[in-house]
Structures are given as structure tokens and as C-alpha cells.
Amino acid sequence: MLRDSADRPLVIGHRGAPGYRPEHTAPSYELAFRLGAEAVEPDLVATRDGVLVLRHENEISGTTDVSSRPEFAARRTTREIDGTELTGWFTEDFTWAELSTLRATERLGALRQASASFDGRYPVIRLRDLLAIVDRASDEGDRMLRLVAEFKHASHFDALGLPLDELFAAELDSAGWGRGDERLIMEAFEPTVLDRLGVRGVRGSRVLLIEDTGTPWDLVLASGRQAPPYDSFATESGLYALAGRFDGVSVGKRRLVGPARRGTPAEVLGGADLVDAAHGAGLSVFTWTLRPENRFLAPARRHGAARGVWGDWLGEFRAVIETGVDGIFVDHPDLGLEARAVHGAP
Template sequence: MTDESMPNPLVIGHRGASGYRPEHTRSAYELAFALGADAVEPDLVATRDGVLVLRHENEISGTTDVASRPEFAARRTTREIDGAPLTGWFTEDFTWAELSTLRARERLGALRHASASFDGRYPVIRLRELFELVDRAADDAGRVLRMVAEFKHASYFAGIGLPLDELFAAELEAAGWGDGGDRLVMEAFEPTVLDELGARGIRGARVLLIEGSGAPADLIRSAGSAAPSYDAFVTREGLRSLAGRFDGVSVGVARLLEGSGADAAAPGPLAGRALVDTAHDAGLGVFTWTLRPENRFLPAAYRRGKGKAAWGDWLGAFGAVLATGVDGIFVDHPDLGVEARALAAGRG
């Protein structure tokens, strides 16, 4: 996953600059690049007519105004998503023309009041618009900018006739990105869709996302209780098994700051610097998600004051993550990631 043209670590705007604007909006993505992000991360889900749209989940009541729209009241339903029942409004029940009439809302409105002040201002956007935005931002910046595309609930979508790998390949071609390349990273919590993207000849790094518990939904569908857990992929043997198949792993910040198993020679799942070093030895890159400054998201040692929305010692926490040697950090506030990287490199 090594690329000499790629800043190290890569600062990735998590759903854009989602700490400052409602996530997955044009404004959030434009602001992410303006604040120095090297890449942005869209979450991809599909509409009924096969358009890839940018939403955190296919259930959209928490990130749009759909619940207040009387014309869509009858669309509220309950679905089983990755083995769990979920009630709400789902992208696969809407055409793109219908979704394009919705307006975005801040998902963490109780915590991020400034971002919530933009509720209702920005429309939902689709993937093809983000390709154009990245191209334009790269031209303006005079440097390579990247997209880290996350495929959500891929086995579920495949099961209802909306294969995300096929839809993505068509979007790449239509956007003039051809078969991908160095500007593209693809990630998913399900290894099957990453294999399918590779089988389609789509170039770009493929990264397996690692949850803190449980097992990949696609493997549970195929193997039931015999499915390997996420923990199994971040043991010494698990990381070695991924080498040559994928280009990296992406782990939650807790595995780097709060996990156990710091000894690389110890059995079981690795954490911290030991995880990163072992992955690097296997030829795998390591990303981590999500670095956020609010007390609610910081480990106890880095919290300051009592308010959940107050910013704690984010620089200390970010610095501790960077000290593990990770190759990419997902941040809601890209400017903070850029500053922490500069300080860690001795340039601050």
C-alpha cells in the first residue's frame, strides 16, 4: 500500500469535514479539502434505480428530513439489515429523483450545534457528483487528492439485486476515472465485496475494515457461527492471511489507544504499535477511525472538563495515535488532523 506520492499519514476527511457541516454534503466535502485533507471518505448505498448515493447508512431518518416529509410517510418500514431489525426509511425504497428532494441533517445534532445550524440547507448528493468535486479540488490545489470509498451492507444490497461492485464500476467509468488507480482506496467491513471489486479489475488499494467485535456480515451469511471474527483478522496469523489478498486494514481508534495485546509475539488480537508493526511486516497498510476532539469520543485520560461536547486534549490523543505509525487517519475535523501530523513530524 506504499505510495511515495501519498502524504504520511494520509489525512482523510471522514464523510467530508463532518465535524463542521452535516456529513456527506457538498459543503462538507469542499470544506474538507479547503482545510487540507488529502482524501475524503464517502459511504456508498444504493437507490431503487441503482444510483449510488452518499449516506452513512441505507436507513436515512437520522441524516435527512425524510421523517418530516408527508409524501414519504408510507415508506417507513422495518427491514433486517445484517441480521438485526431496523425501522425507518431506506434508500433502496426511493428513486434518485425522490432522494434528491431531501435535505441533510446533522447526525450528531445534540452534540454539534454549530453543524446542526446548517440542517435543511444542503441536498443529498450522489457519488458521481463527488467524483467531479474531487477532480475540481485537485485541479485547484495542484496536487493529487483521493477518495476512500466505503461500501456499506454490500451482501444485503447484492441480495436485493443491487450489487455495489457492479454499480461502482459503472460509476467509475462514467466519471472518467476508468478502472480507478492511485487516487482510489476501497474499504468495507465485508471481505467479499473487496474481492469482487478486485475481480472486476478495479485498481486502487483495498482495505478491510475491522469492527471492535462480532464478525463480517457476509461471512455470517455464508458460514453462520463458523464465520471468523474480526479479532481473528488482526492476530499475527490473520494479518499474514490478508497479505496478497488486500492492501491494508482499518481499525477503530480503541484498538490503538485502549486495546490490550501490545506484545507482537503474544497470541490473540494485536493492538497499538504491535498491530501496526505486524501489519507493516506483512506488507499491509493500517488506517484508523475516527479521530474526534470532543470529550464524548476521547479516552478518559484525554477528556477535559465535564461536557461531552467540550473539546478535550485532542492533540494528545491524535499524537498518541500517530505515534503508532499508522498510514492514514479518518478525522471529522481535517484541519486538526493536518495540525497533529505537522506537530508529530516536528514541523509545528
């Protein structure tokens, strides 16, 4: 029987280990597990022929070499994604055979020159490729490794006839994962796709992502200006309303260790209060994304002015862990494990 880590919070390689290798590539995920990650998180988007691929967004000019490929120049277009107009190249305009010819680039390459030095070496991969990596790493390490699958722009893909929940269930079946199990965590900024995964009988935890601002796009489509904002889910009543429907919530780290936004209603919770209320409602709490570079740290934890220099990442990581969260998303899995070990040391 595979052994499961009893340590908490769960350390999740955010798109693999993009602090060291370009995100969403096979080497990034493989390195994440070698560094000790207990789970990895892919972002899922669809191709024109219904293949789930791993990319930060469905617009891929910032994460692949597509803009330098003359054979795809005519695919550049402008369209509206979740209410925002974007120009670029979109996965839904490519078949998997075409996307498989592209090479990945690190999205934060300007800050992470070490990771960006691998640009152009690794191909785009599919969900089924990552499932095989998880299975192989789990067997090699004799430990349970988890997959935290994030569904991106589900309403957009629904409108194109590419329902992500249906495609995901089919991929699990073909990869031998059946309908999922305790290894599987599913998350999305749109609650509707999480509901549909439950209706389909896909087993595993379902987690609602709570953005710092704004409103879930699926709720905007359904209710317009009457749609509840993300802040409404970060209240005590909002968390209890999610209980029984979902298994957890995932919040940006600013809700846990950052200053409250101006104009935030008093009932919107933050820090340990948010975590305690969620736990009281029977919900797990995850947070994203813990990164060591000055660019992503609170001003008081930065070292110097250079954006790519590492600041007091350990102090910030520990402050997040001290709120009692159940899982942390990290770009450098080894740093997440170090922070957890230091936090738990006498």
C-alpha cells in the first residue's frame, strides 16, 4: 500500500517546479517530485480536437514559441475570454498534433533566468502525459502522490463545445484512473464546472478558487450584476454555504498574510480567521502562490530593489503556514518543504 505523508500543509508543485524548469513541462513535473513535492498542479485547457493540454492560459504566446513559428502566423487573432479582450494564439485553434510541435518557454523568464535557460527544449504536454508521470513517480517513491487539476475558462470552452468536465472524465478513464480517487483534487474559479464534475461521478476533492477581486465568470453569465463576488465566499456565512457542496477553498496568499484591500467589507475574513472559519465549516484551505523573489514578497520582506532577487521567503512562507492552511502552492517545492520543516521544528 502506498504511504501518504502525514505532514501538513501539503506541499504542491505549482505547475511543477517552474522556479527551476519551464512551467507545465515534463521535466518541471518530474523535478517537482524529485524535490519532494507531494502533489503537482496542472492548468487544463482544450485543443480544437478535444485534447486536454497543460498551459497557464488558453492564450499561449507567453508560454510557447508559437509567435516565432511562421506556419502559425495566420492563427493570431483577437477574442474575448471571460469578458476580457485578448490578442494572441489560442489552444482551441490548434489540433493536438499541431500543438505538440511547439516548444515551451518560462512565463516568468525575465525574473527566472535559470528556468528560462531551458526555453525551447521541451514540448507542450497533455494531461495524459502528466498522469503517467504521477503514476511513475508514485511507484518509484512508494508514496501517494496527488494531482491538483485546475480547470481554466470552463464557460468559454463550454461555448465552443469543449466541456472540460467531460473531457477530463474521459482522460481519467483512458489513463486507468477510473473516476478518480483520493489522489485527485479538482479546483476552478468557476463553481459550475466543479458541480458538474460531481454530477459526473468524478471522485476526489473539489475546491473552489477564491480570487482576490472580481466575480466568477460563470455566475456573471447566469446572473449579471446580481452575481455574488468572490468576497462573498470568504465570509463565515459564505463558507458555511459551500460546506457539503465542495470540500475546500483555495485563496490567494494576500487574503492570509497581506493587508486588507481598501473598502473590503468587515465580514470578509482573512488570515487565521478565514482558515478557522473554513475548518469550522468542514472545508480544507489551500493558498497560492508562495514564491521567493522580491517581486512576489510583501515589501517588508524584500532584500534590495532587484525584482528577481530572493528576499525573506522563509519568513513569509512560515507566516502563511502559521495560519493553519492545509496546502501551499509553491514554484520551488524544496523551499516549501524547508519552510514546513522549520515551522514544525521545536
